[in-house]
Amino acid sequence: xxxxxxxxxxxxxxxxxxxxxxxxxxxxxxxxxxxxxxxxxxxxxxxxxxxxxxxxxxxxxxxxxxxxxxxxxxxxxxxxxxxxxxxxxxxxxxxxxxxxxxxxxxxxxxxxxxxxxxxxxxxxxxxxxxxxxxxxxxxxxxxxxxxxxxxxxxxxxxxxxxxxxxxxxxxxxxxxxxxxxxxxxxxxxxxxxxxxxxxxxxxxxxxxxxxxxxxxxxxxxxxxxxxxxxxxxxxxxxxxxxxxxxxxxxxxxxxxxxxxxxxxxxxxxxxxxxxxxxxxxxxxxxxxxxxxxxxxxxxxxxxxxxxxxxxxxxxxxxxxxxxxxxxxxxxxxxxxxxxxxxxxxxxxxxxxxxxxxxxxxxxxxxxxxxxxxxxxxxxxxxxxxxxxxxxxxxxxxxxxxxxxxxxxxxxxxxxxxxxxxxxxxxxxxxxxxxxxxxxxxxxxxxxxxxxxxxxxxxxxxxxxxxxxxxxxxxxxxxxxxxxxxxxxxxxxxxxxxxxxxxxxxxxxxxxxxxxxxxxxxxxxxxxxxxxxxxxxxxxxxxxxxxxxxxxxxxxxxxxxxxxxxxxxxxxxxxxxxxxxxxxxxxxxxxxxxxxxxxxxxxxxxxxxxxxxxxxxxxxxxxxxxxxxxxxxxxxxxxxxxxxxxxxxxxxxxxxxxxxxxxxxxxxxxxxxxxxxxxxxxxxxxxxxxxxxxxxxxxxxxxxxxxxxxxxxxxxxxxxxxxxxxxxxxxxxxxxxxxxxxxxxxxxxxxxxxxxxxxxxxxxxxxxxxxxxxxxxxxxxxxxxxxxxxxxxxxxxxxxxxxxxxxxxxxxxxxxxxxxxxxxxxxxxxxxxxxxxxxxxxxxxxxxxxxxxxxxxxxxxxxxxxxxxxxxxxxxxxxxxxxxxxxxxxxxxxxxxxxxxxxxxxxxxxxxxxxxxxxxxxxxxxxxxxxxxxxxxxxxxxxxxxxxxxxxxxxxxxxxxxxxxxxxxxxxxxxxxxxxxxxxxxxxxxxxx
Numbered sequence: 001x002x003x004x005x006x007x008x009x010x011x012x013x014x015x016x017x018x019x020x021x022x023x024x025x026x027x028x029x030x031x032x033x034x035x036x037x038x039x040x041x042x043x044x045x046x047x048x049x050x051x052x053x054x055x056x057x058x059x060x061x062x063x064x065x066x067x068x069x070x071x072x073x074x075x076x077x078x079x080x081x082x083x084x085x086x087x088x089x090x091x092x093x094x095x096x097x098x099x100x101x102x103x104x105x106x107x108x109x110x111x112x113x114x115x116x117x118x119x120x121x122x123x124x125x126x127x128x129x130x131x132x133x134x135x136x137x138x139x140x141x142x143x144x145x146x147x148x149x150x151x152x153x154x155x156x157x158x159x160x161x162x163x164x165x166x167x168x169x170x171x172x173x174x175x176x177x178x179x180x181x182x183x184x185x186x187x188x189x190x191x192x193x194x195x196x197x198x199x200x201x202x203x204x205x206x207x208x209x210x211x212x213x214x215x216x217x218x219x220x221x222x223x224x225x226x227x228x229x230x231x232x233x234x235x236x237x238x239x240x241x242x243x244x245x246x247x248x249x250x251x252x253x254x255x256x257x258x259x260x261x262x263x264x265x266x267x268x269x270x271x272x273x274x275x276x277x278x279x280x281x282x283x284x285x286x287x288x289x290x291x292x293x294x295x296x297x298x299x300x301x302x303x304x305x306x307x308x309x310x311x312x313x314x315x316x317x318x319x320x321x322x323x324x325x326x327x328x329x330x331x332x333x334x335x336x337x338x339x340x341x342x343x344x345x346x347x348x349x350x351x352x353x354x355x356x357x358x359x360x361x362x363x364x365x366x367x368x369x370x371x372x373x374x375x376x377x378x379x380x381x382x383x384x385x386x387x388x389x390x391x392x393x394x395x396x397x398x399x400x401x402x403x404x405x406x407x408x409x410x411x412x413x414x415x416x417x418x419x420x421x422x423x424x425x426x427x428x429x430x431x432x433x434x435x436x437x438x439x440x441x442x443x444x445x446x447x448x449x450x451x452x453x454x455x456x457x458x459x460x461x462x463x464x465x466x467x468x469x470x471x472x473x474x475x476x477x478x479x480x481x482x483x484x485x486x487x488x489x490x491x492x493x494x495x496x497x498x499x500x501x502x503x504x505x506x507x508x509x510x511x512x513x514x515x516x517x518x519x520x521x522x523x524x525x526x527x528x529x530x531x532x533x534x535x536x537x538x539x540x541x542x543x544x545x546x547x548x549x550x551x552x553x554x555x556x557x558x559x560x561x562x563x564x565x566x567x568x569x570x571x572x573x574x575x576x577x578x579x580x581x582x583x584x585x586x587x588x589x590x591x592x593x594x595x596x597x598x599x600x601x602x603x604x605x606x607x608x609x610x611x612x613x614x615x616x617x618x619x620x621x622x623x624x625x626x627x628x629x630x631x632x633x634x635x636x637x638x639x640x641x642x643x644x645x646x647x648x649x650x651x652x653x654x655x656x657x658x659x660x661x662x663x664x665x666x667x668x669x670x671x672x673x674x675x676x677x678x679x680x681x682x683x684x685x686x687x688x689x690x691x692x693x694x695x696x697x698x699x700x701x702x703x704x705x706x707x708x709x710x711x712x713x714x715x716x717x718x719x720x721x722x723x724x725x726x727x728x729x730x731x732x733x734x735x736x737x738x739x740x741x742x743x744x745x746x747x748x749x750x751x752x753x754x755x756x757x758x759x760x761x762x763x764x765x766x767x768x769x770x771x772x773x774x775x776x777x778x779x780x781x782x783x784x785x786x787x788x789x790x791x792x793x794x795x796x797x798x799x800x801x802x803x804x805x806x807x808x809x810x811x812x813x814x815x816x817x818x819x820x821x822x823x824x825x826x827x828x829x830x831x832x833x834x835x836x837x838x839x840x841x842x843x844x845x846x847x848x849x850x851x852x853x854x855x856x857x858x859x860x861x862x863x864x865x866x867x868x869x870x871x872x873x874x875x876x877x878x879x880x881x882x883x884x885x886x887x888x889x890x891x892x893x894x895x896x897x898x899x900x901x902x903x904x905x906x907x908x909x910x911x912x913x914x915x916x917x918x919x920x921x922x923x924x925x926x927x928x929x930x931x932x933x934x935x936x937x938x939x940x941x942x943x944x945x946x947x948x949x950x951x952x953x954x955x956x957x958x959x960x961x962x963x964x965x966x967x968x969x970x971x972x973x974x975x976x977x978x979x980x981x982x983x984x985x986x987x988x989x990x991x992x
Contacts, residue, residue: 003696004693004696004697004700005113006112006113007112007689007692007693007696008689008693009112009113010109010110010111010112010113010688010689011108011109011110011111012064012107012108012109012110012111012687012688012689012690013687013689013690013693014037014038014061014062014064014108014687014690015058015061015062015690017033017037017108018033018061018074018078021033021078022078022081022082023082024082025082025083026082027079027082027084027175027177027182027192028191028192030075030078030079030082031075031184031186031191031192032191033078034071034074034075034078034186035186035187035188035189035190036106037064037106037108038060038061038064038065038066038071038074038106038186039064039065039103039104039105039106039746040065040066040067040068040071040102040103040187041054041065041066041067041103041683041684041746041748041778042054042067042162042164042165042748042778043067043069044210044637044638046164047162047164047165047166047167048164048167048168048169049207050068050069050090050167050169050170050171050203050204051069051203051204051205051206051207052067052069052207053066053067053069053070053073053206053207053208053209053244054066054067054070054209054210054243054683054748054749055070055209055243055244055247055248055683055749056070056209056242056243056244056245056247057070057073057074057077057244058244058248059243059244059247059248059682059683060074060683061074062248062682062683062686062687062690063248063682063683063684063685063686063687063690064106064107064108064687065106065683065684065746066683068167068170068171069088069171069206069207071171071186072088072171072172072173072186072203073088073206075173075184075186076088076173076175079173079175084175084176084177085175085176086173086174086175086176087173087174087175087203088171088172088173088174088203088206089171089172089173089174089183089200089201089202089203090169090170090171090172090199090200090201090202090203090204091169091170091172091183091185091196091197091198091199091200091201092168092169092170092197092198092199093166093167093168093169093170094185094187094190094197096188096190097166097170097185097187097188097190098166099165099166099780101187101188102165102166102187102188103165103746103780104188105743107738108687110687110688110689112689141812141815141816142815142816144796144799144811144814144815144869144880145789145792145793145796147817147819148792148796148819148858148869148871148878149789149792150819151819151820151821151858152821152856152858152871153821154785156823156856156873157785157788157789157876158784158785158787158788159779159784159787159788159791159874159875159876160784160787160874160875161779161781161782161783161784161787162778162779162782163782165780165782169199169201170185170187171185171203172184172185172197172200172203173185173186174200180194181194181196182194183195183196183197183200185197208242209242209243209244209245210242210243210636210637211240211241211242211243211636212240212241212242212243212246212634212635212636212637212681213238213239213240213633213634213635213636214238214239214240214251214279214632214633214634214635214679215235215237215238215632215633216235216236216237216238216253216277216279216297216630216631216632216633217233217234217235217236217630217631217632217633218233218234218236218300218304218306218627218629218630218631218669219231219232219233219234219627219628219629219630219631219647219648219650219656219660220232220234220304220305220306220627220628220660221304221515221518221623221625221626221627221628221660221661221666222303222304222305222324222625222626223303223304223305223324223359223522223625224490224491224519224522224523224625225325225490225491225492225493225581226303226304226305226324226325226491226625227305227322227323227324227325227326228304228305228306228324230304230515230660231512231515231656231660232654233631233650233654234306235297236277236297236298236300236306237253237277237278237279237295237296237297237298238279238295238297239251239279239295241281241293243636243637243681245281245293246281246681247681247682247683247749248681248682248683248686248690249281249282249283249284249680249681250281250282250678250679250680250681250727250728250732251279251280251281251282251678251679251680251681252278252279252280252282252676252677252678252679252727253277253278253279253632253645253676253677253678253679254277254278254280254676254677255275255276255277255278255300255302255673255674256275256276256278257269257272257273257274257275257276258272258274258275258276258299259272259274259391261718262714262715262718263391265714265717265718266714267390267391269674270588270674271390271391271392271587271588272391273301273302273303273393273586274299274300274301274393275299275300275301275302275673276296276297276299276300276310277296277297277298277300278294278295278296278297279294279295279297280293280294280295281293281294282726282727282728284697284726286701286723286724286725286726287723287724289724296310297309297310298310299322300627301324301393301395302626302627302670302673303324303395303586303624303625303626304625304626304627304628305324305395307321307322307323307324308321308322323395323396323397324395324396324584325395325396325581325584326396326398326400327398328394328396328397328398329373329374329397329398330374330376331374331375331376335374336374336375336376336378336379339372339373339374339375339379340375340379340603340604340605340606341606342366342367342372343364343365343366343372343603343606343608343609344365344366344367344608344609345363345364345365345609345611346362346363346364346601346602346603346609346610346611347362347363347365347579347580347611348360348361348362348579348599348601348611348612348613349361349362349577349578349579349613350597350599350613350614350615351522351524351615352589352597352615352616352617352618352621353521353522353524353618353621353622354522354621354622354623354624354625355589355617355618355621356588356589356590356591356621357586357587357588357589357624358384358586358587358588358589358599358615359584359585359586360382360583360584360585360586360587360599360601360613361579361580361581361583361584362579362581362582362583362584362585362601362611363399363579363580363582363583364582364583371398371399371580371582373397373398373399373582374397374398375394375397375583375603376394376397377392377393377394377585378604379603379604380392380394380585380601380602380603380604381601381602381603381604382585382587382599382600382601383599383600383601384587384589384590384597384598384599385589385590385594385597385598386598387590389587389588389589391587391588392585392586392587393585393586393587394583394584394585395584395585395586396581396582396583396584397582397583398582399580399582400582401493401580401581402580403442403443403444403461404443404444404493404495404496404575404578405443405444405445405446405459405492405493405494405495406434406443406444406445406446406494406495406496406497406498406571406575407445407446407448407454407489407494407496407497407498408445408446408447408448408467408470408471408497408498408499408500409448409449409450409481409484409485409497409498409499409500409501410447410448410449410450410470410471410474410475410500410501411449411450411474411475411476411499411500411501411502411532412500412501412502412532412533413475413533416502416532416533416535416536417532417558425561426500426558426563426564427467427468427471427472428464428468429561429563429564429565430467430471430498430563430564430567430568431462431464431465431467431468431471432464432564433564433565433567433568434462434467434567434568434571435462435463435464435467436568437462437568437569437571437572438461438462440572441572441575441576442461443461443462443495443571443575444459444460444461445459445460445461445462445467446458446459446460447467447470447471447474448474448484448489449474449475449476449477450475450476450477450478450479450480450481450484450501451476451477451478451479451480451483451484451507452474452477452484453487453488453489454489454492454494456492459492471500476501476504478507479504479505479506479507479508479538480505480507480508480509481499481501481503481504481505481508481543481544481547482505482508482512482513482516482517482543482547483508483509483512483516484499485497485499485516485520485527485547485551486515486516486517486519486520487516487519490519490520490523490525493581494523494525495525495574495575495578496525496526496528496570496571496574496575497525497526497527497528497551497553498528498530498567498571499527499528499529499530499544499547500530500532500558501529501530501531501532501533501544502531502532502533502534502536502538502539502540502541503529503531503539503540503541503542503543503544503547504538504539504540505540505543506538511656511658511659513659514659514660514661514662515659515660515661517550517661518622518623518659518661519661520547520550520551521550521551521622522622522625524552525551525574526548526551526552526553526554526570526574527547527548527550527551527553528548528553528554528555528556528567528570528571529544529545529547529548529553529554529555529556530544530555530556530557530558530563530567531544531555531558532558553570554570585601594617595616595617596614596616596617597614597615597616597617598612598613598614599612599613599614599615600612601613622663623661623662623663623666623667624666626666626669626670627647627666627669627670627673628647628648628656628660628661628662628665628666628669629644629646629647629648629649629650629656629660629665629669630644630645630646630647630669630672630673631643631644631645631650632645632677632679632753634679634751634771634773634774636749636751636774637748637749637776639773639774639776640773640774641751641771641772641773641774642773643753643769643771644851644884645672645677645753645755646665646668646669646671646672646755646757647665647666647668647669647672648660648662648665648847649847649848649850649851650851651850651851651853652851652852652853652854657846657847657850657851658846658847668757671757671758671759672755672757674757674758675755675756675757675758676727676755676756677753677754677755677756678727678728678729678732678753678754678755678756679751679752679753680732680736680750680751680752680753680754681749681750681751682736682749682750682751682752683749683750684746684747684748684749684750685736685737685738685739685747685750686736686738687738688737688738691732691733691736691737692733694726694728694732694733695728695730695732695733697726697728698725698726698727698728701723701724701725701726702721702725704720704721705717705720705721705725707720708720729754729756729766731754731766731768731805731806732752732754734801734804734805735752735754735768735770735801735802735805736750736752736801737801739797739798739800739801740797741777741790741793741794741795741797741798742789742790742791742793742794743780743790744779744780744781744786744787744790745777745778745779745780745787745790745791745793745794746777746778746780746794747775747776747777747778747794747798748776748777748778749774749775749776750770750775750798751770751771751774751775752768752769752770752771753768753769753770753771754766754767754768754769755767755769766806767884768802768805768806770798770799770802770879772855772870772872772877772879772881773872775795775798775877775879776875776877777790777791777794777795777875777876777877779791779876787876788876789876791875791876791877791878792871792876792877792878795876795877795878795879796878796880799811799878799879799880802880803880808882809867809880809882810867810868810880810881810882811867811880813865813866813867813880813882814860814865814867814868814869814880817860817861817865818860818861819858819859819860819869820833820858820859820860820861821856821857821858822849822856822857822858822859823856824853824854824855824856824873825853825854827853830849830850830853830857833849833859834846834849837862837863838862838863841862841863841864844863844866844883845859845863845883848868848881848883848884849868852870852881854873855870855871855872855873856870856871856872856873857869857870857871858871866882866883867880867881867882867883868880868881869881
């Protein structure tokens, strides 16, 4: 491709320049190339360690800077390849080299071959594509560095400094030319010397690069009964690599369905609920799979369940695997077929509270009434409203609970009643009524005090004497009626709750209330409230009334002699339609009419048994069970950064800030799991030609797919893309551009997180985040005040790149705003400022402000800017942050294709981790993904609603991410922006 050749001819594409320099076999040119093209950056540790590296030779060439050892290793390698015998030695630092000379910046010009650029532009015109958009003007506004420094008192403007910037011993390359031993430091203006430098000694071996660790965690809000704990962070996938394996590349985070890429293309992502979180280092050759650069995490479901490891030896048939509700049974193909033939009855209950997600509870039995266990998703055929469901998931497949369960929460004292006899009458009457009701329809019961959790081993058939005794000995351990009704008790298969209490909510946690309410609504478990103790001050009958109404229960009067019988009747009605949850199936129903639906369930290939249930589409569906937040922790070089990708904000201690059942947080997290997150690691900044060359190579990787006709089937698409794709979002080329900083500071690493998710069928959002905590800036001065200023200016320049790339940015929002300081961990000032905001602003600001408690925050007057500055107290690194706190830039890109399907296609091809063998289209066998996980979800390969999932716009969007940068600006670098606009034009050519 002409564009690739043009970029590789640019003087700043140092990797390709090095090749041409080697070909010259001129030692002076080789030394000059290293000296004049590669700046010096200190290592992570002691700069006096002349064996230390920061990110490796390849990354040093990509960014034009490296440690003294990396530069020496590059020089020795180039000389050796040119035919000279070269060795890295060490010697005393030349006296002419001070800090200024050592760290003088080198900036090779960006100048691609003009003729090849013109040729590429001509080809675009011949292809009928429109001319590239005009470059938009980026106005950076008032100097933000000055505004930040003006808002901070002098005593806070002090950065950590390095006192080891000028080592006494440095690497020197010794080589032989024409029988003569020569020496090259490749520093400042020093040339090649023929005399041994002072203190010459062996250089030792090059040290290993430091390790970078990446951990993706999630905050779960799972379904009632799940074995996964809700409300806390759970690690999903972790990986550690040496920095020289990662810097210059991108780590891709995807949640790939176990059903495989063909199912993704044909069905989309929403119905494929069992996923494997992957972290994969994207290399320059997507077709060459290196298992050491791929990490597969735990099997998860989009409903928030965390199961066992995805990579494991296949268990023998009959061996259970971890499932969302306990062990999932597995059968061999022959045993499963035999079990399917034994099915005589199917009882079904449908729960559509989270419509369009529908949960089916089913009991599958043979002719004797014995449970037929161990069937998987392949065994069932489901129709909803007459429409065949293409993708279903089985989350449990064995009968474990044989009768419905009634929980009695008893919190009442004798002195709350008119007399002991009155209490005794209710107690004995209720015990007798429950026994009589159980004789009509069997159930188990358990009595606990308020705030207590029932014991799994204590459920038993009602016994009048035992119940009466329990009513007289159960009191509160905590005044928390919402937690008692909506907490752990629901996870034990409770079908009705009787709560006798004063409903004092003094120990209730308001932060957990939304979660309890969400669980009660999702469980469809009625709570029958019996208020007691009305004469006492702690009585709060309104809570009991609210819980009853929220759950679909009712309130009963203790003074009514008929109350025990009425409670028993209510319990009978609640358990009358009970269907055991031996099998739990989930699927997505079609939206729209009709509101009244009938669900039919059968056994695939058999007609002997069918189960039927009905449901009404709710007017206001509740959020489905899900993960409610997604986060990534990056640790490198002694630095740590925890970044929110989507969902609920968490504090610096990992605690949720806000409701985990929030509908917006759940939708955002689901979208992120259906998207692609790119974490780019760069050596300060890549040169313009290097990052643009990555973008071009991503286009070339999808060329076989692009050449297919629009009518190509999913199998044909996958065959064309069998070597995978390289995906470099086009926004990265702008976001990671070289930016002008302060001469007294160096960028020590650049980590950019780009999250792409579909928010509608026509819109894809990109969220950019230059992760504070993982983007160190190294001051080159020893005065803490001067260092602070230099670090602020350099880090702010990177924020300007966000603003020049994205139409919505924190940097732009804060331009010219009056700033107020909230010091790190100054909770009083923080809370006072929040209280001063208009009520409509407080909710939006609370979570992000608390999340950055360990940082100084500069907030705009009245909160109207919707963004704030975050400053690391120790280093001075500054970052502009939007209120969603995912980062400083946001873009929405639209086109005439289905955005959901576009990301699904990207994930499908990114899931191709190994070459295909024969007709196999499942991509995970080569790294040992659990075979039995496949049986949890089945997806049919057919058109959904008459529509095939291939209208994803130009296939080039698979390699470049969302279009829509609308003319980014390269801060005056006209040549790079010209090529960027050509690439955007090519990418944005929507198909059909």
